[in-house]
Amino acid sequence: MKIxxxxxxxxxxxKRSIDAGTEEQRKTVRSIIEDVRRHGNxxxxxxxxxxxxxxxxxxxxxxxxxxxxxxxxxxxxLQVIRQAIRNIQEYHERQLQSSWFYHRKDGTMxxxxxxxxxxxxxxxxxxxxxxxxxxxxxxIPALTAGVERIVLVTPPGKDGQLSPGxxxxxxxxxxxxxxxxxxxxxxxxxxxxxxxxxxxxxITGPGNIYVALAKREVFxxxxxxxxxxxxxxxVLADDTAVPKEIAADLLSQAEHDKxxxxxxxxxxxxxxxxxxxxxxxxxxxxxxxxxxxASIREYGHIYxxxxxxxxxxxxxxxxxxxxxxxxxxxxxxxGGIKHAGAIFLGRYSPEPVGDYFAGPNHVLPTxxxxxxxxxxxxxxxxxxxxxxxxxxKAFEEQAExxxxxxxxxxxxxxxxxxxxxxxxxxx
Amino acid sequence: MKIxxxxxxxxxxxKRSIDAGTEEQRKTVRSIIEDVRRHGNxxxxxxxxxxxxxxxxxxxxxxxxxxxxxxxxxxxxLQVIRQAIRNIQEYHERQLQSSWFYHRKDGTMxxxxxxxxxxxxxxxxxxxxxxxxxxxxxxIPALTAGVERIVLVTPPGKDGQLSPGxxxxxxxxxxxxxxxxxxxxxxxxxxxxxxxxxxxxxITGPGNIYVALAKREVFxxxxxxxxxxxxxxxVLADDTAVPKEIAADLLSQAEHDKxxxxxxxxxxxxxxxxxxxxxxxxxxxxxxxxxxxASIREYGHIYxxxxxxxxxxxxxxxxxxxxxxxxxxxxxxxGGIKHAGAIFLGRYSPEPVGDYFAGPNHVLPTxxxxxxxxxxxxxxxxxxxxxxxxxxKAFEEQAExxxxxxxxxxxxxxxxxxxxxxxxxxx
Numbered sequence: 001m002k003i004x005x006x007x008x009x010x011x012x013x014x015k016r017s018i019d020a021g022t023e024e025q026r027k028t029v030r031s032i033i034e035d036v037r038r039h040g041n042x043x044x045x046x047x048x049x050x051x052x053x054x055x056x057x058x059x060x061x062x063x064x065x066x067x068x069x070x071x072x073x074x075x076x077x078l079q080v081i082r083q084a085i086r087n088i089q090e091y092h093e094r095q096l097q098s099s100w101f102y103h104r105k106d107g108t109m110x111x112x113x114x115x116x117x118x119x120x121x122x123x124x125x126x127x128x129x130x131x132x133x134x135x136x137x138x139x140i141p142a143l144t145a146g147v148e149r150i151v152l153v154t155p156p157g158k159d160g161q162l163s164p165g166x167x168x169x170x171x172x173x174x175x176x177x178x179x180x181x182x183x184x185x186x187x188x189x190x191x192x193x194x195x196x197x198x199x200x201x202x203i204t205g206p207g208n209i210y211v212a213l214a215k216r217e218v219f220x221x222x223x224x225x226x227x228x229x230x231x232x233x234x235v236l237a238d239d240t241a242v243p244k245e246i247a248a249d250l251l252s253q254a255e256h257d258k259x260x261x262x263x264x265x266x267x268x269x270x271x272x273x274x275x276x277x278x279x280x281x282x283x284x285x286x287x288x289x290x291x292x293x294a295s296i297r298e299y300g301h302i303y304x305x306x307x308x309x310x311x312x313x314x315x316x317x318x319x320x321x322x323x324x325x326x327x328x329x330x331x332x333x334x335g336g337i338k339h340a341g342a343i344f345l346g347r348y349s350p351e352p353v354g355d356y357f358a359g360p361n362h363v364l365p366t367x368x369x370x371x372x373x374x375x376x377x378x379x380x381x382x383x384x385x386x387x388x389x390x391x392x393k394a395f396e397e398q399a400e401x402x403x404x405x406x407x408x409x410x411x412x413x414x415x416x417x418x419x420x421x422x423x424x425x426x427x
Numbered sequence: 428m429k430i431x432x433x434x435x436x437x438x439x440x441x442k443r444s445i446d447a448g449t450e451e452q453r454k455t456v457r458s459i460i461e462d463v464r465r466h467g468n469x470x471x472x473x474x475x476x477x478x479x480x481x482x483x484x485x486x487x488x489x490x491x492x493x494x495x496x497x498x499x500x501x502x503x504x505l506q507v508i509r510q511a512i513r514n515i516q517e518y519h520e521r522q523l524q525s526s527w528f529y530h531r532k533d534g535t536m537x538x539x540x541x542x543x544x545x546x547x548x549x550x551x552x553x554x555x556x557x558x559x560x561x562x563x564x565x566x567i568p569a570l571t572a573g574v575e576r577i578v579l580v581t582p583p584g585k586d587g588q589l590s591p592g593x594x595x596x597x598x599x600x601x602x603x604x605x606x607x608x609x610x611x612x613x614x615x616x617x618x619x620x621x622x623x624x625x626x627x628x629x630i631t632g633p634g635n636i637y638v639a640l641a642k643r644e645v646f647x648x649x650x651x652x653x654x655x656x657x658x659x660x661x662v663l664a665d666d667t668a669v670p671k672e673i674a675a676d677l678l679s680q681a682e683h684d685k686x687x688x689x690x691x692x693x694x695x696x697x698x699x700x701x702x703x704x705x706x707x708x709x710x711x712x713x714x715x716x717x718x719x720x721a722s723i724r725e726y727g728h729i730y731x732x733x734x735x736x737x738x739x740x741x742x743x744x745x746x747x748x749x750x751x752x753x754x755x756x757x758x759x760x761x762g763g764i765k766h767a768g769a770i771f772l773g774r775y776s777p778e779p780v781g782d783y784f785a786g787p788n789h790v791l792p793t794x795x796x797x798x799x800x801x802x803x804x805x806x807x808x809x810x811x812x813x814x815x816x817x818x819x820k821a822f823e824e825q826a827e828x829x830x831x832x833x834x835x836x837x838x839x840x841x842x843x844x845x846x847x848x849x850x851x852x853x854x
Contacts, residue, residue, distance in 0.1 A: 076828070077831075080835075108785070112521070112787075115765050128837065131836055201798045202799050216646070219643070220654050223796075223799040223800060242847075244847055245848055252840040252843070331816075338545070342815065344815050344816075347848060348817045350848065355841070357832070358537065358815045369647070371545065372650040372810060375813050385769065386770065386788065388771050388772065388781045389776055395776070398784065402779065408501060408504045410555065411683075413681070414782070415779075416675050416679070416709070417778070417779050420671055420675040
């Protein structure tokens with residue numbers, strides 16, 4: 001890993017040039033979506049044959065398949081899933097918003113009503129990327145918000161099978177509507193519906209470039225979550241940190257993906273050196289060495305700042321998805337952190353604990369987008385309605401100026417709708 | 428207006444086929460964005476000459492121009508703007524979220540930190556659509572959230588001038604950074620910056636098809652608000668309502684745009700008849716008759732339900748931007764309303780009062796999107812960071828199962844980052 005000495009005002013970025021899709025891919029995705037809108041299940045079936053290499057007459061997962069999934073499942077995994085569900089629910093319940101209202105002296109009542117979405121669709125990638133944790137992290141916020149209908153879609157293997165872990169996780173959460181479909185065709189089916197699948201109001205979950213482009217395409221007709229980029233971690237540490245622990249954390253990020261970025265920001269040149277050699281040492285024995293090594297080479301970096309203040313400044317410029325603060329007193333630094341998806345405090349809070357188990361969501365803003373977006377959360381599945389109730393007194397006091405404002409904006413009918421309620425018109 | 432008798436289970440939609448942009452327009456927008464990214468101010472200048480018909484060397488609005496705007500401004504308008512600002516601030520302050528945290532018995536601390544975005548850009552349309560109220564409704568939520576830098580862009584007239592009302596409204600809110608630019612070039616300048624304009628984190632505000640396509644294009648690199656469609660109102664009324672008032676409200680929506688939709692849902696056939704003839708009568712004397720008439724003809728509708736319950740069901744299916752409830756006891760119906768952007772209760776709360784003055788935001792989900800989105804609000808300019816602080820005790824209790832989970836998901840380095848913290852490794 002490259003070590004760079006930095007100073008205040010330096011510009012940093014975690015931004016990697018992500019595959020935004022070619023004009024060709026955009027066209028393909030648009031035509032798949034059009035096709036599914038026009039021909040429904042028949043189109044979905046054709047694309048599943050083409051892209052997933054299997055012909056399915058019924059894409060709906062059966063009770064039988066769920067039972068089978070449990071029988072195939074490692075029991076320790078099931079236990080961990082159940083504890084994780086309890087932790088994740090406990091945390092997300094605290095994100096619930098309440099409706100509120102208030103009155104003005106003149107009798108006017110104003111408020112904000114909170115309502116859950118009616119339905120949500122969760123996309124779960126197939127193959128090696130089929131993580132039970134993705135199911136928990138996308139479904140639990142929607143469940144907690146009160147969404148009544150939650151649909152899960154995930155691409156089948158060539159044998160028509162799905163990951164037992166994914167099916168069990170869904171079943172543990174009471175999800176009954178699961179379809180074997182993936183790619184842009186699954187996004188289209190969720191957004192616009194087919195003969196057998198009713199459309200949903202919001203689509204979340206990670207996927208490949210075709211899924212990402214399809215989500216962008218249907219955005220507006222339905223809501224979507226943020227388009228996720230590659231994962232990243234920034235560790236902010238001082239000389240009280242244990243180099244081998246920091247190195248292990250950097251590598252746990254690097255093994256995800258060649259595009260993953262692992263960064264250490266520290267005020268200690270000695271720690272920088274020690275972590276650098278630890279990383280090289282630990283890399284050698286990793287099963288996913290090839291991926292981790294490429295990621296560290298391309299996007300791994302160690303920045304040495306002159307002070308903790310400058311280090312914090314650098315972290316805010318990076319706006320990382322995951323931030324570990326491993327210093328003498330991590331709590332003291334939280335106040336200064338403006339941009340980060342998830343903040344892990346102290347040596348006993350390594351990022352994997354948060355990812356899997358602690359309770360907060362692991363669907364986080366990546367690639368610098370923590371500047372303006374949030375972890376997936378319950379409020380993403382709730383919406384607000386404004387409530388306005390004017391008293392006759394308040395209305396009559398303000399009618400004239402509101403009508404005047406309307407006329408100044410050139411909207412006569414607006415003014416007349418006010419004046420239609422003059423005293424003389426009272427019933 | 429057409430009158431239709433409805434019954435339970437009927438399907439309704441306010442959805443109008445909105446101009447989603449041609450392939451040609453998408454290409455144009457993408458090339459404008461690329462051009463601004465590559466050539467900055469020079470490109471913006473060229474497009475301003477091309478589309479707005481004026482050559483500007485400096486796009487930044489000066490103190491002098493602000494002073495001039497006040498001198499041109501109707502004093503009543505300024506007074507209404509100032510009162511509206513007080514009302515809008517009072518309401519939006521109640522939307523502020525607070526950070527929170529909690530501890531588990533084992534000493535683990537979990538929390539959610541709320542931070543304001545650093546910067547936001549507001550697009551204000553030019554010409555006849557240059558509404559001071561657009562400035563208030565987009566800027567005040569950002570200000571209330573604590574956004575430190577708020578930039579306003581709006582296309583200049585052929586004479587290089589901007590609307591005095593828009594400039595004064597911005598100045599009343601303390602906005603100092605205002606640029607004379609519009610269209611896709613303004614969106615690109617806000618999203619990616621130029622030599623003189625720093626990029627922003629989020630872009631909000633209405634605009635034409637090119638602005639909408641540009642926002643969709645930059646979404647992901649920056650955040651954006653919902654792509655707004657044409658406006659609509661649904662009035663839910665019973666036989667206690669005053670027909671001339673309902674008609675006036677329907678027309679205040681219809682005069683906005685030929686695509687506007689004005690709908691009455693009622694359980695009273697008599698009211699339906701009376702409103703129908705009132706609408707025809709009032710139409711004749713409207714300055715914007717041509718627009719209102721086209722809108723009523725195409726998208727105006729009166730639905731007569733057999734009961735209030737069925738009427739409420741119909742309203743939820745429509746998911747209107749604006750909903751007026753003008754019945755004997757409107758409050759009693761709020762509970763049943765699931766999908767609406769803003770709900771106006773009683774005859775003294777006509778929609779224009781809410782639009783301009785009451786306090787709630789007038790940037791609302793249109794075209795049925797109230798099913799999944801909210802009025803523009805303070806939380807749109809705040810973001811969340813999860814906080815995770817495990818105690819040594821909690822970590823050691825759970826390390827094993829978390830490591831097991833990681834291995835079952837095939838992520839060895841994740842497991843090792845946990846195990847690097849075994850007791851024996853404590854410093």
